[in-house]
Amino acid sequence: MKKDTWRIVTFLVLIGSNISNGFLSPFRSNKNLALRSQQQELQDIVQQVAVLEESLKEDDTANLMEMEEQISLLEQQMQLLEQIPIYLTINEFQEACWTILNLPVEVRVALWYAVEENSDDLWETATNVQQIPTLITGLYEQQNQAGFVNRLREGLTFARKGNTTKKTFKPTTTPTTMKKTRPPFSLFKNNSDTENKIELTPEEQRTESMIQQLLPRVTRQTDVTSQDLAVVMEILRRKEIFLPTSTPPRRIPGGYCISGTWKPNQSVTQQLERLEEQFPKSFDAQLCWLPDSFSDTDDDEPFGVTKDPVLLLTKRDFTPSTRPLVNGLTSLSAFCTCIVFIVGIYGGNELVTTRLTQPDFSGIDWFNGKILDLLGPLALVSGMHLLSQAMVAQLEQVKLSFPVVLPFWPLPWMGTLRRCTNSPSSRTALANVALAGPVAGLMTSAALLWFGLQLTALAPSELSDYFPTLPVRVLQLSTAGGSLIDSVLGGAAGFYTTQESSTAIPLHPLAVAGYVSLLIQAVDLLPLGATNGGRLSLALLGRQGHSVIGGLTWLILLLASLSDAQTDVLVGTWIVNNVVQNDPEVPCRNEVDPVGIPQAAAALFLWFVTALILTPLL
Template sequence: MHTSDIREFVTKSSSSSSSSSGDGRLQELKDRVEDLVRSSLGNEEADAMLLGLSSFSSKATAAAAGEDSTSSPGGDVRGGWSFDPPTDEEADRAIELIGSLPKSLRNALAMAAGYGGGYDSITDGREFVRNLHRQMEDGASAERLRGLYRMQRIAAGDVSAYERDGRGDGQGGGRQDVDVDVDGGEEYEIAGMSRLLATKIEERLENRTRAMELFPRSLQDADEDILPTWEDANVVFQLLDKSFMATERPVKVGGGYIIRGSNKRKSAGELLDVLDGMILKSNPAWMERYQISYVEIYSDDKEELFEDAILITPNKFVPIAPGFLSAASTAIAIFSSFVFCIDAFGENAVVMERLKEATDVASAGGTYDLAWFNELLVPMLVTLGAAQGVHELSHLLVAWSKQVILTAPTVLPSLGLPYLSFQNRIKTSPKRYGDLFDIAFVGPITGLTVSFVSLLVGLQLTTTVDQSTAQLLPSLPVGYLTQSALAGTIVDLVLGGGDGILLNQDAATQVPLHPVAIGGFLGLIIHALDLVPIGSTDGGRMSQAVLGRVWHLTFSSLVFLALFISSFTSDSSILLGFLFIYSFTQRDMEIPCKNEVDKVELPRAAAAVVAWFLAALILVPLR
């Protein structure tokens, strides 16, 4: 809605009953409108709206309308509307303009017109406009309108409005209680009204707003000691100036404060650069503890799905998982990895017999040599470790280049695999979604590359190994190998010449493989699972960077449902184990980036699609 339209509307609503008192009544209305506008809009928009108000007059307005300002056949005319009730056309235009105002202001106007249920309770728009016109005609007090507006702000959970109205901002000047006439007679003091609405205020303080539902628990449940206060949030609010058009003062949410509004700069990046520079210049100590991000949040307005807002949070994010729990998870995962790799030899009768002999010798107090077994076990562990090591090193190097701090990795155990993944938490916000994408993408891609090469090399070694070593090779069952369409096909091509050797055998049949081949096969599945676009996995981070939080949530839910169904229809213990562990460790989305309004560019989006397609080829069963 244009500010000139608002001025014209409120001007037309100000018609007075006589020419002689017109100027005085007009000045009173000007003051009333200015109070309401400045209390509901940002300074820039308020200044623009009120720019011509001081030179405005009923005579000038009537002249602009081509009419005499003192008389009319239909009655006294001021500002284009007759003193009689507005016509249907005028009422329709008025209701359209009022509908564009902030919600709190719409409700205040509705209650001033006698609608106790607020703006949403209006069933006849024309009748509402006429009732409002009548109230303005009868000289509804500016104090009453301000009181109604404050009540609506408090009801919406704007604690700052309560603090200002109650003089609770630490600026002195005792409380000034104001009587507000609601529904034509009931009077409420602002103090009494705030008590009646205490429940709503508490709900807002307890994060009942939908705004933060898309953000991780590590932010929403952060310790109050590290969160910004109202004064810290106000530091940002006072500096917004012409860069950001705030539609409300800072609102407390779980994890900090939000300021709703719209960006008046050319881009989100420019807005953040300007604000960061202003804060650093005026209050450098503030930047040592807090940060501002420009993000998408769920809208509390039922007519909108999400909106942009400035989010004020700590500049470091502490993982919610206790350190001892991470250490215990890592220890269990490392132990299970050794067990899984040793178990790969369990179907080799020759190996089991030699290990049994070594155990008998040890029990008798003798010495035994397991170097032959270590020569087979170590290559498998090294192959897995090398792929994962490159994966994590890539994360760290890219994060370092982006000035992002990661936690030490936590190794997650798994069902059906040596381990599920190495989980890094992000402790400081990436500057933009592109940085988050790069950090997430590089790890699993390098891990997949090493694993793919290892599988090919290991399969070649399987076909060329000498006979004595061939008798000691570990093995995987056909049913396990066919859990990956891509990796199973590669095994079939190299060992069976593409004649369907795997598909033509019983699922329990053991296929001897070189330890490097087994390490490469397992690595492909592990790193492919890291690319699954759900929660805060690496694939989930990529999805969030490409789609944003709102659409990532939808996409992630669909992928989770598809995997859940597949885990039962394909008898895949790997997928079921992944979903089980994921539900406890990675279901949250990632911490906020500084700029979450600008999504990644097309090349990164295309790379994400290719990576997800590759992961699907690896994880879809061969049969």
């Protein structure tokens, strides 16, 4: 193509030269003859140019067809690919293949020289499309080896000397499985065989385990690509807001860790915003400033000491992948457990069961009203919880998923599950969102309990005879709730909670709803996973501290469930949280700066109240 282009340029120069000779030479005697001669020459040149253009078009068409055939072959080869280097997704591996495909053949020869210095057929290997994955694997293996850069320079010198081999890819007629010329080194198996295992080094296994403990699964459902990383590194290089170290970005499941330092005397939150203003509008990744808890610390470092913070590059959208149908069925199950609970506490009243067994079925409609008397206050507490949390989340610009009501057999339900679908700006913002719902729920529950106890004490016998009942053993589950019941209803008859555990105590529906709602809100404040208590734990203690406190809480729940008084509630809490809420919360944009003092004080007070509610009466 280059030689043909030079021919065209030469012909055009000749045209200009001939025209110049025709119009500027004063020494020709026969101008007409000269002009006719020049005209004939021009016609010959134009004809030659037309033939040359047609030839170039044919060459371009042939090259295009050959390129299309090469790309089609490469696509088929990658579909049959069984192994890719560790920590590279198949999309990243395909991008690397396209990059190698578009490189000049001399550069590919230099890369092969750096990988296999003593090979005698570098030109033939570099032009073979089937060898591209092998080249990428070799480059990945040797990228950090000493002397790699020097070998690459020598390879460029070698490639400049040229070779007689045709410098194009050599497509084959039928795709074959990639030839694995080098031994595998911790490769992902890219096929559907469930028996294939991911081979990881011990250090990589520890890192993988840390990621699973410290970051939720939703951060790993979509990987950040190397192209995303390249965009971020280019912005960091140009803006000089964050100064990366010489250490290359570290690949972790779901993203990258970038080490470096910020410019002094500026807010980290503001600098993050300035950086992301430079991102393309369609860019779907984000940066978070986190303590580096994702790699091993030295064995001689004390517990809790972490390395310098890092920028975590991860996807921006943390919307759970759970299907709406599953969420709907879960909420429906919670509604069913609530109805079962209401029927159960009314079932302890013999007058209610007698009226339900009347032959005219008039008691059914009457009992439906009784169900609503309890269902309404329970829904009110949950509604206040959700509304308060939604309002604060909107102020903090935190998006929450649609609420899912969790079923719970010892109680009507186990609160609601709402996950953060984007990153809170800071630990303080996360704490504000976590505090809002439980504070509103506890206040509403306490108000209902107190008001319901007053109505219980003042109710005439014709009403109190049809009240729902709670066994004394249920009232003994909570020190705070049981003590309040004794203080309002106790007197000459003595304390209710000191009676036989199977004794049924009639209470107004508002009192029952307030009491069980106190238990529900307290369970939500346990520092486990992504519950509101878990969010508070993460905001106050960081991810490593939250992981430790969460483990201790699991152990305490397991030991406490061995007691007869709390077996149902605590075992149910342990099971439900372990199934649906065992993941930590999504990363905040800035998790290095500590939480605010008011939020920390409020969290400690709520945990104290939680301990009073969930500690049984002795």
